Amino acid sequence: MAERFNRPDFNRWAARARATGGCAQPVHIRGRVEYRDPLTDALLHSYSTAGEPGGALRVACKSRRASRCPSCAETYRADTYQLVRAGLVGGKGVPASVSAHPAAFVTLTAPSFGPVHSRRTGTGGAVTSCHPRRNGGTCPHGRPVSCTLRHSTDDPRLGQPLCPDCFDYPGAVLWNAHAPELWRRFTLAFRRYIARSAGLRATEMREVLTVSFAKVAEYQRRGLVHFHAVIRLDGPAGPDAPPPGWATLDLLKAAVDHAAGAVTVNTPAAGGVPAKTHTWGVQIDVRPITATGELTDTAVAGYIAKYATKAAECVGTLDRRIRATDDLADLPVSGHARRLIAECLRLAEVDDFASMRLAEWAHMLGFRGHFSTKSRHYSTTLGRLRADRIEHNRREHAEITTGRLPFDDDAVLAISHWRYLGQGMTPGEALLTAAITGKPLARVDPSGS
Structure with a gap:
């Protein structure tokens, strides 16, 4: 900390820390960019990282994982919140x-793949x-x-x-691997049920009704994912048109109940694992979203956005990939997670499961x-929200690296050369960044892995 603070370029370094929003795993790049007139080839403006501390520019990692970078994950969470809420009350187009x-x-x-310890509450809480x-x-x-x-x-x-x-560890691992396919088949069965209820074919339903959704995956403590989704019924033009009168909440709930119980995914017997038929669990919850009450649009958007920044680390596993040099016995994971990881690595060697990339x-x-x-058609996109934020910052704030350009950069030729140098920061730099920006101190991995 003292070494960084006493450098003559500390103010410049601190400005970059603020510009990245206190990113805990900044990406280091080196290079330059030139803006030229496309007709005359005259140099209009240039920027080089040579004037930056250490000769490198630090940019935000933009990770969605709160365990890796709380600052960038908070931006992702806020964007997801706006995206989900816009699909419930409007806004953002x-x-x-x-x-x-x-x-x-x-x-x-x-x-269920076997009984696990759980926190249960009675009717009175x-x-x-x-x-x-x-x-x-x-x-x-x-x-x-018993427990x-x-x-x-x-x-x-x-x-x-x-x-x-x-505990059925092979079954749990294979179910996780097939959860995305179960969701895809669920959406197809959901649409088919609504079409049949209206006396339409699936292709004909598109002319009168659109099914829109936004979902997030959440890990339960037992190591299995489950999905939370907002499902909305629109007219044929999406949110711009109302759905037909027969498209009601009762029909939506009936379609969810039918589709959740109708879809399956089969896996063959291989690697000492018997053939399995994968289904959804019996706990299916469908609750209407209202403007007032317990389940409001704000509560739903906040709930989904919160889990969009989390992964499997809440189960006691790692937030990075398993390396070939890792010793499974020495990994800082729970015993339950260790056995799930070991089963992934074992099944990855079975030819019938090779396409699932379980080791990866x-x-x-x-x-x-x-x-x-x-x-x-649900709402806006994360890309559009990011583009709007960049444009807002360009209008409201002076660009810290290149200065405000005295021309429209869409009308010039930009020639850039960049090289990746690494990622992360030292513990001392992490403490200084937290002090400068007021952002939480994140776990620091100097290797940047």
Whole structure:
């Protein structure tokens, strides 16, 4: 810290730290850019990183993971919040009339692969016993099948199997790997059910109704993903047109219940794992979104945006990929996560499962889908929100690196040469950045891995 603070270029370094929003894993690049007149080739403006501290420019990493960079993840969370909320009440190019369209908050969960420790509450909200069994007894491996503890919210045993040897680790890993396909088939079955209910073919329904959605994947503590989604019924032009009168919330709920129970994905018997039929869990939740009450548009948007910045690290696994040089026994993960990772690595060697790339996604416990997705007509896009923010900053703030350009940069020829140098910062730089920007101090990985 003292070394960085006493350098003559500290003020410039601090300005870059503010410009990146306090990014915890800034990307270091070196190079230059020239702006030339496309007709005369005259040099209008130039910039080089030679004048930057260390001869390199630091730019924000733009990570969505709060575990890697709280600052950039907060920007991603805020953008996701605006995206989801615009699809419920309007704004960002979506008409306010969309708030009158039928919309519901849907939760699809994974099935059980074995009993795990959980925090249960009764009807009055009081915490009850985890897994009470009147007669008790043990499993085939000699472990108790009951748990009478009342777990606290931060109990590290939450999500851990009562008996790891009874838990179906291959089934859990394969289910995670096929969760994106289950979602895709769910959306198809959902649309087909609505079309049949209206006496239409699926292709004909597009002329009168559009199904729009925005979803996010969340990890449960037992290591299985489940999906939260906003599903909305629109007219044929999307949010700009109201849906037909027969497209009601009751029909939406019936379509969810049907589609969730109708879709399956099969995997063959291989690698010592029997053939499996993967389905959604029995816990399916469909709740209407209202302007007032417990489940408002603001609450739903905040809930989805919060989980858009998280991954599998809440299960006790890593937030990076498993390297070939990693010793699984030495990884700082929970015992449950370790067995899930080991199963991913084992099944990756089986030819029938090679296309799932389980070794590459072992740190995600087999899940390789996108964490947040939306349909085309739901609302605006993250790209458009980023472009609007860049344009706003260009109008309101002086550019820290190149200065405000005295011309429209869309009408000139930009010639740039950039080279990647690395990523991250030292612990001392991290402390200074947190002090300068007021942003949370993140975990620092000097290797930038």
